[in-house]
Amino acid sequence: MKYFVLLAGDGDVGPWDQLSPEEQEATFAKFGAFDEACGKRAGVETLAGEALQDGSTATTMRTRGGESTVTDGPFAEATEQIGGFYVIEAPDLDTMTDLCRILPPYDIEIRPVVDMG
């Protein structure tokens, strides 16, 4: 099945710009280890994965009654901390949680992608 993995909050990692260069490097190393583990695991394939710029760069579009408005900022306060995402093919949820433990300790949401097949 396909999973959408959202790095939804800073968690134990803390805000990126407050990390020391060593901490940033260690965090990068964990992303590297995650990529490597996904590559080695049977039945697992990373289909997409990107880091996002911070919430202050977000633009939100809303459409109400056919009228669309464009505003500055993220969709909701809770989404300010979203740091990136992956789309990963994996056999099951336990495989996903197992792999995500390798990532830096962000708060992570794992959601199945709708199967259109």
Place this chain on the structure above:
Amino acid sequence: MTSKSDQSSTWADRTIAETYRADWGRLLSLLVARTRRLDLAEDALSEAFARATERWPTAGIPGNPAGWLYTTASRVVLGQLRSEAIHGRKARLLAVSTDWIQPTATGDIGDLDDERLAMVLLCCHPALHPAARSPLALRLVIGTTTEDIARLFVVSRATMAARITRAKKKIVAAGIPLSAPVGNELRTRLDDVCRTIYLAFTAGYAPASGPDLLRTELAGEAVELAAVLFRLVPDSPQVQALYGLLLLQHARRGARVANGRLITLAEQDRSLWRQDEIRTGTELIVDLPFGVGYTEELRLQGLIAVEHARASTAYDTHWPTIAALYARLETLTGSPIVRLNRAVAVGESEGPQAGLDVIDGLDDALANNHRLHAVRADLARRAGKTRLARTAYHAALELCTNEVEQRYLTHRLATLDPPNP
């Protein structure tokens, strides 16, 4: 005088009931493991039991009742799959982990321990809502009816049915797999499983709302679940502790209510306690080595239950030992409920005033807990502090929603010494 058909119908009903109790979980686990269709398997097995109820009284009981039920349920599933294929529908299969070995289609249905354990672990998966785990385990592993589960957790049947359905949907949609975890992974997951079963058990004994104080038979379902788990993983200390503890507590069921009145431990007729269960439970508990974490919590609670069971009359209870065990449990858990229980034990071993001292400082943590006030009231009454007792009984009654316990409190309040003139 009963006719022959009445007799065979009774016989068939009894066989069906026994098979349901003994084999529901095994049959369902096997069906799920083979078809990977959680939704269809459960309905199909219910359908098979319904057909047995219709057919066996007249056609006779088949030589292998469980085998007949399995074959019938399999055919129902196959029929469903065919109809889905015709209509071009493709349902998502239950995920299975990569180390999972699919049971062979022709295999013996006698020994299914792995499948059953996988089913227990599936129901208690941390990705499921905590409130759904025990209901799901009772439903799928033991076959408790949704109606009974609803009664156990004091919610409406519709609410419980929705909760169970949602959990089953999540399992399939999120890809929570049937798996056979080993080593550390299994140990971690077993903590969740034990918590789940203990929750189901305490729901049966918890003074909740409604007229039946103890849903004893339903608590028995949780004991049964623990028994199954203990058979599946006999070398796990937390499972051994859980099973022992539940046996010891459940052994007192016959003595806990009489004439709709709650009978406190001190007043219980101890000849009604099940000695065989107490023996087994005691052996399981005292055999355990010192543990850590949740295992140790269960073991300490088990030792407390052993201590109560050991006393042939309430008077013989060795309260200092119990108070010391509660103190260790309190250090381990930091739980205000444990402290409240310690207050009761201290009240017995060192006197009611010492018990009242232990309660001090619990008012914030247990503000809405009627037991805090009920315990304070009893201790105050024994300490001769009638005015405090009266206030506390009133506070307890205000918060208590269980009718049987309300009667107990009202009775106590009414028989308090009159205030000094």
